[in-house]
Amino acid sequence: MMQTRSKKNAWLAFLAVLAFLALIFVLDQIIKPTDRLGMLLIVLQKGAVYALAAVSMNLLNGYTGLFSLGHAGFMLLGAYTYAIFTIPDKSRDAVYQYYDAAVRFSIPEQLSRHMGGFGTALGILIALILAGAVAALLAWLIGLPVLRLKSDYLAIATLGFAEIIRALFQWSKLGPITNGSNLLKNFARASKFKLEIAGAKLSLSTFVPVLIATVSITLIVLIVNSTYGRAFKAIRDDEIAAEAMGINLAKHKMIAFVTSSFFAGVSGATLAMVLSIAQANNFKSAMTYEILLMVVLGGIGSITGSVIGSFLFVAASEWWLRGLDSGKFLGIEAPNIFRNGFRLVVFSVIIMIVVLFFRQGIMGEKELPDLFRKKKKTPAKEAES
Amino acid sequence: MLKIENLHVSYGGIRALRGISMEVPEGKIVTLIGANGAGKSTTLRTISGLVKADSGSITYDGQELLGQPIYKILEKGIAMVPEGRRVFTNLTVLENLKIGAYLRNDKAQIEKDLDWVYDLFPRLKERSWQAGGTLSGGEQQMLAVARALMCKPKLIMMDEPSLGLAPLVVKDIFEIIRQINAQGVTVLLIEQNANMALKIADFAYVLETGSIGLSGTGRELLVNEDVKKAYLGS
Numbered sequence: 001m002m003q004t005r006s007k008k009n010a011w012l013a014f015l016a017v018l019a020f021l022a023l024i025f026v027l028d029q030i031i032k033p034t035d036r037l038g039m040l041l042i043v044l045q046k047g048a049v050y051a052l053a054a055v056s057m058n059l060l061n062g063y064t065g066l067f068s069l070g071h072a073g074f075m076l077l078g079a080y081t082y083a084i085f086t087i088p089d090k091s092r093d094a095v096y097q098y099y100d101a102a103v104r105f106s107i108p109e110q111l112s113r114h115m116g117g118f119g120t121a122l123g124i125l126i127a128l129i130l131a132g133a134v135a136a137l138l139a140w141l142i143g144l145p146v147l148r149l150k151s152d153y154l155a156i157a158t159l160g161f162a163e164i165i166r167a168l169f170q171w172s173k174l175g176p177i178t179n180g181s182n183l184l185k186n187f188a189r190a191s192k193f194k195l196e197i198a199g200a201k202l203s204l205s206t207f208v209p210v211l212i213a214t215v216s217i218t219l220i221v222l223i224v225n226s227t228y229g230r231a232f233k234a235i236r237d238d239e240i241a242a243e244a245m246g247i248n249l250a251k252h253k254m255i256a257f258v259t260s261s262f263f264a265g266v267s268g269a270t271l272a273m274v275l276s277i278a279q280a281n282n283f284k285s286a287m288t289y290e291i292l293l294m295v296v297l298g299g300i301g302s303i304t305g306s307v308i309g310s311f312l313f314v315a316a317s318e319w320w321l322r323g324l325d326s327g328k329f330l331g332i333e334a335p336n337i338f339r340n341g342f343r344l345v346v347f348s349v350i351i352m353i354v355v356l357f358f359r360q361g362i363m364g365e366k367e368l369p370d371l372f373r374k375k376k377k378t379p380a381k382e383a384e385s
Numbered sequence: 386m387l388k389i390e391n392l393h394v395s396y397g398g399i400r401a402l403r404g405i406s407m408e409v410p411e412g413k414i415v416t417l418i419g420a421n422g423a424g425k426s427t428t429l430r431t432i433s434g435l436v437k438a439d440s441g442s443i444t445y446d447g448q449e450l451l452g453q454p455i456y457k458i459l460e461k462g463i464a465m466v467p468e469g470r471r472v473f474t475n476l477t478v479l480e481n482l483k484i485g486a487y488l489r490n491d492k493a494q495i496e497k498d499l500d501w502v503y504d505l506f507p508r509l510k511e512r513s514w515q516a517g518g519t520l521s522g523g524e525q526q527m528l529a530v531a532r533a534l535m536c537k538p539k540l541i542m543m544d545e546p547s548l549g550l551a552p553l554v555v556k557d558i559f560e561i562i563r564q565i566n567a568q569g570v571t572v573l574l575i576e577q578n579a580n581m582a583l584k585i586a587d588f589a590y591v592l593e594t595g596s597i598g599l600s601g602t603g604r605e606l607l608v609n610e611d612v613k614k615a616y617l618g619s
């Protein structure tokens with residue numbers, strides 16, 4: 001009976017995700033980026049990217065209990081890999097204006113020559129997976145020495161790694177590959193994604209990033225619910241007991257670290273896709289802290305919590321509180337107070353309040369479906385007794 | 386089935402075990418008693434592979450265990466209930482039990498063993514969806530034992546299962562140890578509660594600061610004057 005119920009829940013979740021994707025697709029058609037509601041699209045795009053980044057961080061920090069702060073570094077690797085391999089050949093020289101580009105190979109372009117529009121989509125998918133793979137490979141190399149460290153030491157080591165990566169990508173000697181401290185642009189970006197059916201052009205610029213995030217988060221959910229996920233949680237709860245149960249600590253920590261970094265790489269690539277540029281300077285440790293904040297706000301150890309936390313964070317900082325910077329907010333005009341930077345003050349206060357009142361984050365360790373389940377269960381129990 | 390010979394172990398500069406030898410015959414309950422710091426837990430942890438030995442040998446059915454990784458030792462059928470229970474507090478009871486069967490792949494048999502364990506501990510079945518950390522001390526101890534049983538051991542080693550439990554609960558735990566043993570699982574029990582341990586043990590060793598002092602059947606030691614004075618408090 002238990003199994004049929006969990007099967008039913010899985011179907012319900014699947015249908016809910018499909019409905020959500022359909023809604024995004026429709027929104028993508030009816031809202032133009034220049035509309036008043038255009039901000040909604042940006043929030044959805046960025047929110048999806050950060051949701052993926054937060055969930056992948058949660059897999060490591062929340063589920064496996066490894067406190068790592070190298071997320072921005074892995075996202076940078078993903079963003080650059082994706083950008084470098086999708087810049088069209090004819091824009092290559094314009095982008096690398098000070099250097100002689102070393103990589104002259106655009107995966108989507110090469111494939112589109114043989115397969116047309118489908119080839120472009122496939123090429124972008126391959127570039128995304130490659131972005132994740134590069135981040136994962138680096139994670140494996142870094143993980144060999146670093147994963148022996150515990151808690152704060154691990155955090156410091158990974159933070160250092162991320163900063164080194166950022167410095168390395170800005171180094172002029174690597175310019176032919178990374179374009180030095182200049183930004184990468186003109187690669188396959190979300191604002192250009194269109195679907196042409198019978199002459200009608202359908203915009204996909206919000207749908208594609210959301211789809212990437214949805215598929216990736218679904219994969220992470222499957223991992224968390226598998227035997228591996230159970231082993232991760234066991235390691236988090238009690239390393240010694242987990243070891244006594246025959247769980248290979250080094251192996252499982254590495255799996256968690258590499259998987260988390262893979263999806264961090266994918267989220268970095270999607271971020272580049274959404275922002276239309278990739279620049280090492282954007283991937284500072286402040287970005288890691290922002291993502292950590294989303295994880296903590298949502299609830300460490302809750303995937304839906306991370307998603308909700310990310311969307312709220314992005315919506316508040318990019319949209320709802322914008323007026324606080326520009327002199328007018330909720331109909332109140334106060335240019336003396338509401339100027340640049342005030343938004344961040346208010347935002348920090350809100351975060352402090354949230355953290356004070358929701359010690360465990362918004363969701364704690366629960367998932368969204370748990371909340372519905374509990375409501376149904378309580379009256380049934382009362383009836384019993 | 387388990388034979389320890391002249392085992393030396395040191396821990397951060399301290400020689401915890403100084404050449405102990407003991408034997409655990411198949412199907413019996415053997416207990417190791419001794420004061421705090423005598424090296425009881427070290428002995429268990431060395432057998433299970435969590436601690437490296439300096440010298441000596443531990444053989445199981447004639448095979449050397451020293452130097453083997455933990456999972457190999459578990460696969461041979463030696464499971465441990467660690468000191469202080471150490472259940473996974475944020476995992477449900479069911480998840481805890483499934484972690485116990487982590488090294489096994491035979492899904493059908495695992496389901497059967499789950500039923501078997503739930504029969505032994507009906508209380509755990511009632512609470513299978515509850516987080517391990519919300520159980521009472523006695524229930525957590527039962528969960529720790531049940532978790533170890535889920536890897537279908539031939540030998541189960543328990544490190545102070547009565548620690549911090551109410552006398553009535555301790556009685557329950559010892560009754561369960563007897564039941565498990567009656568079902569053919571060999572038990573190596575470490576206890577400070579010498580009285581209870583000696584009563585159910587077929588054979589007992591007394592560990593004194595790293596070496597075996599006395600040994601004999603449980604009944605012999607129960608009436609031994611030295612043991613009485615030092616461990617039974619009468």
